[in-house]
Amino acid sequence: MENTGKNIITKETVEYVARLSRLSLDESETDRFRGQLEGILDYIEQLKEVDTEGTLPTTHVLPSMKNVFREDKLTPSLSNDDALANAPSKKDGFFKVPRVIKD
């Protein structure tokens, strides 16, 4: 797709979005994603042509959909062992993670 050059995504923007996404990219990844995101956003620019004045956003495709409630009652759920079975690290029935603050 031809790059119409409407969007300018800077290296800093990519780094900022990566930070929000809990990713850290190296120099070459940042550079590659920067160009690709620019291209995709330029393509997506066409949405601006559509007149959506007075149009409600679709948050759910089926208009009949309502919020689903249930009674606040305990029902059977995973055992502690099952819930921890896939944990990369655990201790005393809890998930174990590295320290929050460095020394």
Added chain:
Amino acid sequence: MKDILSSIDDCRSWLAEGGMSVKDAAGEFLARISEIDKDIKAFAFEEPDMVKARAGQIDGSPDNRRLRGVPVGIKNNICISGALTTCGSHILDGFRPPYNAHVVDLLLGEQALLFEGMNMDEFAFGSSCETSYYGPTRNPWDTARIPGGSSGGSVAAVAAGELAASLGSDTGGSIRQPASMCGVVGFKPTYGRVSRYGLMAFASSLDQIGPITRNVADCAEMLEVISGYDKRDSTSVNVEVPVYTDSLDSDIKGLRVGIPSEYFIEGIEGDVKKRVEVSIEALKGLGAETVEISLPHTKYAVSCYYIIGPAEASSNLSRYDGVHYGHRSEKAEDLRDMYIQSRNEGFGAEAKRRILLGTYALSSGYYDAYYLKAQKVRTKIADDFREAFKKCDCILTPTSPTTAFKIGERSEDPLQMYLSDIFTIPANLAGLPAVSVPCGLDGKGLPVGLQFMAAPFDEETLIKVAHAFERETGFSKEKPAVLK
């Protein structure tokens, strides 16, 4: 290789004639898979012992349910309790879910013999099955080509006669586009028809599980088994499920088939266009009436999808951080660094690209311009369909603008890759049911798919028209060289 799985009925006869236990049959299926799959790689990995254990359980039951012993593949983003389920991603290394997806419970209830590990694009992000951490799956019709994606493994295994049927998931065409490229039937039900409980979420407002089969009758049967209300999925819809197999062998005289001019655009391959035109004539021959319709917002569907899909995905994928399951980086010095390093190491390039795009579209200052705007355009697209269904009973289009492309051909150009879903995305945005059925081969001998879409919860019309078309043309009987 003898084609013993050319239909679910064939498979049932084969099992009955052999008079063997399901465990013995499982051994035969596994041997068959080893032979065929070395060139196809429809399986990301295999767990033969788990398959045999499931077979043993079926043998141990006095019941004789409708899918007893029929081998069914499960896309690797649908949870089977205790089975390795990694979504084609390094970040879910070693993950074995402690519960079954609702559809898995339903299939086990009918005594289907389940096979895990069907390969897929990482987190279903892709149209070619090339972004899998386990490497690409190959198209059974030409192993230098992609099978389509993201449910490429589920589809290729059925097309190559390794399994009788399989389940995939479809967020923007991930069942229909590969079905089209591999010459099998792929069905995306209405949003809410099939429970998403136990399906690892990509874009929650678009995802839907559906069957992949060799023919329309099998598709109707699988759909019947997996459909229905489930309170564990809050978007599951509590409406009665028809007996879909009752819609087979219907007359389609007078059925109004809408043909949208917006789907016959530049960029569609000549042979694909020709096959679709021939198909329209075949339907007319069956007494269907064609109606010209317009879906004016079609050209915005890909843009709309590439905001909504990645936005929802970036949110859904925030849970993968190395704490509860899957890959955890060894390098991290503190908690925050562990999240970042685990995600950095665990996600592939396409997953990172979509997380970045989605996070950008949702970020402060851009939300209104991108996400909210896309949701409004989504309303316009759905409105187009509502208008169209006043004039027709179903809509016919090509499933994909091209037949299968070569491995590597589009992997460096994400936008070109995204455009291969241009005809399948609108049904997801509008929540419609849609099916892809084989409609012949192109000049290179590669399958072309025909798509039908219908109004929400009108799966029956799709089964009727697809079955009538299949009976008339016989294209579902064509098979790749490996099965001849």
